[in-house]
Amino acid sequence: ERMAEAGELDRVRQRHSAHYLALAERAEPELRGADQRRWLERLDAEAANLRAAVDHLVQQADGAEQALRLVQALCWYWFLRGRTGEAVLSLRAALAVPGAAPEGARAQARAWLTALRVLDGEPAADAALDVSAITDPVARARTQWFLGYALTTVADERAAALTSAALTTFEALGDRWGIAAALADRVSQSFYTGAR
Helix, strand or coil: CHHHHCCCHHHHHHHHHHHHHHHHHHHHHHCCCCCHHHHHHHHHHCHHHHHHHHHHHCCCCCCHHHHHHHHHHHHHHHHHCCCHHHHHHHHHHHHHCCCCCCHHHHHHHHHHHHHHHHHCCCCCCHHHHCCCCCCCHHHHHHHHHHHHHHHHHCCCCCHHHHHHHHHHHHHHHCCHHHHHHHHHHHHHHHHHHCCC
């Protein structure tokens, strides 16, 4: 209330959101490495602040790009912590923010939303699996992998193509985590197709 009276509330909330966006983007790749536990604990300790930052950004008329970046950076964390409901609600809220945002960011958020909905038992339309608008190769491969992973859990034959595409990129980038994740999914896919 005092900050609002002083006319500082909006500026403080913007700085708060920027700080937590930077933290989430710093943490996201670390959740796939040897320091995963430490970063999970750090994000757990900041969960209320991260939630406040998401809530603030999705309410901003010009906050689409930052909202999408923050939510996308937190999706893997939410998934690892079993908080898929929070991820789904946050992705939907960020996608609903009007204003300019790169189409790749929107495509990535839509794809993760699709994968999470598949994990909740909903079918995925073919168009929802198109990640061609995601220009960053790492983001595109990780999104393809997650879609493939989700489809693998429901024995959907479309998973194999997504996993293969992700694996090709992971191998080209030397991404050991991605290679291992894609190969693990290939094993599961072999089981449900009966391949040897």
